[in-house]
Amino acid sequence: MSRSLFAADALLPQGWARDVLLGWDDTGRLVEVRADAPAPAGVPRAAGPVLPGMPNLHSHAFQRAFAGLTEHRAEQQDSFWSWRTLMYRFAARLGPQHMEAIATWLYAEMLEAGYTSVCEFQYVHHDADGRPYADDATLSLALLRAAQRTGIGFTLLPVLYQASGFGGLAPNEGQRRFIRSTESMLRLLDALKPVCEAQGARLGLAPHSLRAVPPAALREALAGLDALDARAPIHIHIAEQTREVEDCVAWSGQRPVAWLLDHAPVDARWCLVHATHMDEGEYARAAASGAVAGLCPTTEANLGDGLFDFARWRGHGGAWGVGSDSHACVNAAEELLMLEYGQRLATRQRNVGADGSQREVATALTLAAVRGGAQAAGRPVGGLSVGQQADFAVLDAGHLALQGLPAPQMLSAHVFASHRSSAIDAVYVAGHARVTAGRHPLHDEAGAAFVAARGQLLED
Structure with a gap:
């Protein structure tokens, strides 16, 4: 070679x-x-x-097999929440062999589309009845094998998921395959660490969201992760939907990003996935923390999430990268195009992605997305x-x-x-x-x- x-x-x-x-x-x-x-x-x-190879900072691999299957009206007013119900039904049927086959094809697709590494936000842990497999790492290992076989760089982010809503609401039936105690999550991380290291993969943690992880569990999980690897990446879904923001305010009196910044040690290890709905104070504080904003423009468009205020984030010096999330589209350049076009529609201006050092939009977006994606991946893939x-x-x-x-x-x-x-x-x-x-x-x-x-x- x-x-x-x-x-x-x-x-x-x-x-x-x-x-x-x-x-x-x-x-x-x-x-x-x-x-x-x-x-x-x-x-x-x-x-x-x-x-430079583009890191994909947010992936739910199994959802690639679900792409295109929800583009029909299921309710009078469809939304992320009605889509989620359909996704749960699909996830309920998934077996280890399906997970590996879907991920192997997806990762080959990603490579063909210019992605060279992926951060896998892995939240399907148990069998169809919600019971742990004999090997508790079964589905994570299926993803690791798919990454190794295709040759894509890999960051594995097992997901901590405990509740169906803010305040520790009991999980619903559709979430039974996702649920873990904090102790079992830390045992899983401990078991996966040598496997990831042998493969050259990076291991981190993904508290699913503030609505799915109660405060005490979040603190305990972060402390356990630090004991295992104090530099491991941490990813979290946050402020994706306006209803999520409203529910968080009703629970805590604060918006989600503000609550997180006040109650967790958010820094450059963190990736705030979506972060679509922030106010001015949240934009300024989150950018100053050093965290990466994980933007998934084609999925956010597909789910009707709303538009991230890209100019405001960059104005505060915020880092960002792109991911393909639910894989309605698997194409690194397409995410950049959708990001730029969304901002053009919102601002009624052109060439929004250019910056002071790079007047070419595609060049400026590529370089920034590679930097932010590498930071979120926790791997030396920054260009x-x-x-x-x-x-x-x-x-x-x-x-x-x-x-x-x-x-x-x-x-x-x-x-x-x-x-x-x-x-x-x-x-x-x-x-x-x-x-x-x-x-x-x-x-x-x-x-x-x-x-x-x-x-x-x-x-x-």
């Missing part, structure tokens, strides 16, 4: 550079990133501009620089939408003018080519297994 690549154009953390030589060691870490380099003899040459993992995607300069353009405009055309995945030629993870000529080696096999698993789940 070659441990180097020459690119006529590459997007480095500081911006676009010409004639870039990338070199990595046996562990897949970049040891050389040199611009204005002569093209070395015998070194492979990229087919087009090289982009093309020495010490980071050799995760990158190569655009096809011969693609009709990109042909003849300068590199920054090629990226713009990829995000705004192509089919978005069609212009990707190759994807590398830790220096290993996982996608070549736009295809993952498991594309056909994993796709067939996914279709079979979905068919079984939909049988009456």
